[in-house]
Amino acid sequence: MGLLSHPITLVADWLRNLFLGWGLSQGLTTVLLYLIAAIVVASLANGWVIFLIWFERKIVGRMQDRIGPNRVGPYGLLQPFADLIKIITKEIIFPDKADKPLYVIAPLLMDAAIIAIWAVIPLVPMVGMDFNVAALYTIAVGAFATLGIILAGWSSNNKFALVSAFRTVAQMISYEVPTVLALLVPVLLAGTMSLQGIVEAQHVWYIVLAPLAFLIYFIASVAEVGRTPFDLLEAESEIVAGFHIEYSGMLFATFYVGDFLHAFTIGMLGAVLFLGGWRGPGAEAYPILGLIYLWIKAFVVYFVGVWVRGTLPRLRIDQMMNFCWKFLTPLALILLVEAAVVDRLLLGFTPWGRGLVHLAINVFIGALVIAYARAYDNRRKRERPLAAKPGQYPVARPPQPAAEAQSD
Amino acid sequence: MTAMQIVFLITAVVTLFAAFRTVTTPNLIHAALWLILALAGVAVFYALLNANFFAVIQVVVYIGAIAILMVFAIMLTRREMRDRGKQTSGRWWWAAILGAVFFAGVTWMIEAVALPSQPTAAVPASSIADLGKALVNPNGYVIPFEVASVLLLAALIGAVFVAWTRHNS
Numbered sequence: 001m002g003l004l005s006h007p008i009t010l011v012a013d014w015l016r017n018l019f020l021g022w023g024l025s026q027g028l029t030t031v032l033l034y035l036i037a038a039i040v041v042a043s044l045a046n047g048w049v050i051f052l053i054w055f056e057r058k059i060v061g062r063m064q065d066r067i068g069p070n071r072v073g074p075y076g077l078l079q080p081f082a083d084l085i086k087i088i089t090k091e092i093i094f095p096d097k098a099d100k101p102l103y104v105i106a107p108l109l110m111d112a113a114i115i116a117i118w119a120v121i122p123l124v125p126m127v128g129m130d131f132n133v134a135a136l137y138t139i140a141v142g143a144f145a146t147l148g149i150i151l152a153g154w155s156s157n158n159k160f161a162l163v164s165a166f167r168t169v170a171q172m173i174s175y176e177v178p179t180v181l182a183l184l185v186p187v188l189l190a191g192t193m194s195l196q197g198i199v200e201a202q203h204v205w206y207i208v209l210a211p212l213a214f215l216i217y218f219i220a221s222v223a224e225v226g227r228t229p230f231d232l233l234e235a236e237s238e239i240v241a242g243f244h245i246e247y248s249g250m251l252f253a254t255f256y257v258g259d260f261l262h263a264f265t266i267g268m269l270g271a272v273l274f275l276g277g278w279r280g281p282g283a284e285a286y287p288i289l290g291l292i293y294l295w296i297k298a299f300v301v302y303f304v305g306v307w308v309r310g311t312l313p314r315l316r317i318d319q320m321m322n323f324c325w326k327f328l329t330p331l332a333l334i335l336l337v338e339a340a341v342v343d344r345l346l347l348g349f350t351p352w353g354r355g356l357v358h359l360a361i362n363v364f365i366g367a368l369v370i371a372y373a374r375a376y377d378n379r380r381k382r383e384r385p386l387a388a389k390p391g392q393y394p395v396a397r398p399p400q401p402a403a404e405a406q407s408d
Numbered sequence: 409m410t411a412m413q414i415v416f417l418i419t420a421v422v423t424l425f426a427a428f429r430t431v432t433t434p435n436l437i438h439a440a441l442w443l444i445l446a447l448a449g450v451a452v453f454y455a456l457l458n459a460n461f462f463a464v465i466q467v468v469v470y471i472g473a474i475a476i477l478m479v480f481a482i483m484l485t486r487r488e489m490r491d492r493g494k495q496t497s498g499r500w501w502w503a504a505i506l507g508a509v510f511f512a513g514v515t516w517m518i519e520a521v522a523l524p525s526q527p528t529a530a531v532p533a534s535s536i537a538d539l540g541k542a543l544v545n546p547n548g549y550v551i552p553f554e555v556a557s558v559l560l561l562a563a564l565i566g567a568v569f570v571a572w573t574r575h576n577s
Contacts, residue, residue, distance in 0.1 A: 025410075102441070132536060136461075136468065137464050143471050143472030147479075169476065173477075
């Protein structure tokens with residue numbers, strides 16, 4: 001067992017022997033090791049965000065024809081550190097009549113919930129907590145992140161923050177449905193809810209077997225993070241900054257870090273569920289390679305998220321809700337049934353044969369859905385033409401009770 | 409005392425205190441949040457008992473759905489979200505008597521029944537798979553499972569019916 005192949009196990013064993021050598025009991029040693037592991041993972045995750053902030057500012061800047069941070073350090077790499085020092089020195093302001101304990105707990109709860117997801121992500125083969133309901137656990141923990149945002153919105157005692165909290169509930173509860181349904185597809189294909197098991201079952205990446213489920217998972221996840229085009233909870237032009245409008249100093253920074261960390265964590269989950277996690281050449285022999293593969297895959301998914309953020313404008317709330325309930329959810333249900341039935345029929349097939357049949361059916365379903373959506377759109381345009389009549393402005397029509405009743 | 413027992417005791421104290429505050433705090437939002445803490449404590453108990461699936465389901469259903477909807481409902485209905493009215497109704501002593509009787513009954517039951525101190529059967533490695541099979545097994549729980557599904561469907565349709573706005577009326 002060399003340092004290269006099992007670094008984490010090696011360090012853990014060394015620490016265990018050290019603690020046992022001090023005369024601590026077996027149980028206490030285990031608890032201490034868990035604590036240390038939790039602190040290390042949380043610190044690494046939060047430290048990684050420093051890089052993500054620089055990366056995202058740079059990339060979005062380029063997309064918007066700006067240069068992005070370029071003053072502090074080479075390529076502006078030290079900019080996040082400068083910002084960090086600045087924000088640590090800032091005062092934390094409590095609004096008058098704010099609910100102080102909740103006001104402080106809210107950002108911590110959100111950040112902690114996101115880091116808790118990292119506990120079950122299989123970073124390398126054989127290391128990490130192999131939890132037999134890990135896939136469901138990621139959803140359960142996400143509820144605490146939602147709760148953190150609701151608390152922030154409510155405890156600030158600010159009407160914009162409260163509106164943002166309402167939007168958060170509507171958006172996150174709704175988009176949880178397609179997320180869970182899409183998540184069930186890899187669970188079904190692998191036959192286990194353990195993330196380690198799902199990775200091990202991916203002889204062929206599930207993005208081949210279930211490309212549509214991956215798309216739904218990705219879109220719904222972006223909505224859960226609340227990033228553009230789904231950033232209604234902090235829509236600057238409508239509710240100023242949403243739930244974190246009153247926050248300052250490190251409390252605001254916690255929200256800020258939580259947002260980036262959530263986006264990357266979603267990328268990581270996408271990589272684990274659909275892109276084969278740590279799988280890659282030589283990963284079984286040298287687990288540390290698996291970590292690098294997973295990181296690259298997660299980064300690719302994260303980058304697509306940044307790309308979308310830099311490209312698309314914000315949706316309206318009704319468009320967003322319709323998209324979730326009338327498009328993503330039914331499609332996810334169809335895909336779930338498809339995965340269950342087809343996979344049963346393909347029991348004896350080789351992994352690639354199975355993958356290609358799934359891919360073909362997915363492409364077929366995708367084509368059907370696009371055709372149906374086009375036909376629906378055309379019909380709606382015929383029935384309710386948006387184009388203004390001469391002498392009218394092309395805006396929403398004033399209330400016309402009689403006409404409304406007929407068309408609905 | 410093992411580490412597990414310490415974790416259990418801490419969780420028990422936190423859960424009980426949270427449950428107590430749920431009914432004593434005058435602020436409804438705070439009550440909902442204390443309730444969330446109590447529910448999370450119960451999830452920790454499930455996890456300590458190696459019932460991972462139930463721990464996760466407890467969080468998904470009770471905290472992720474029910475408690476968040478409660479918070480939402482309180483936010484929507486309460487002006488200033490602070491309730492300054494009386495906390496007890498006139499018949500609080502009925503509830504007190506019922507609670508005391510129930511507590512006494514449960515205590516008596518635990519004392520009377522000789523509970524095994526060790527598990528009588530080995531904990532199955534994959535309890536979710538067994539649970540899933542039992543739920544669709546004709547000799548297992550398929551009928552209660554289906555009846556519960558129909559009940560939920562009826563509730564869903566009822567909710568849609570109640571919330572439906574008729575445009576022509």
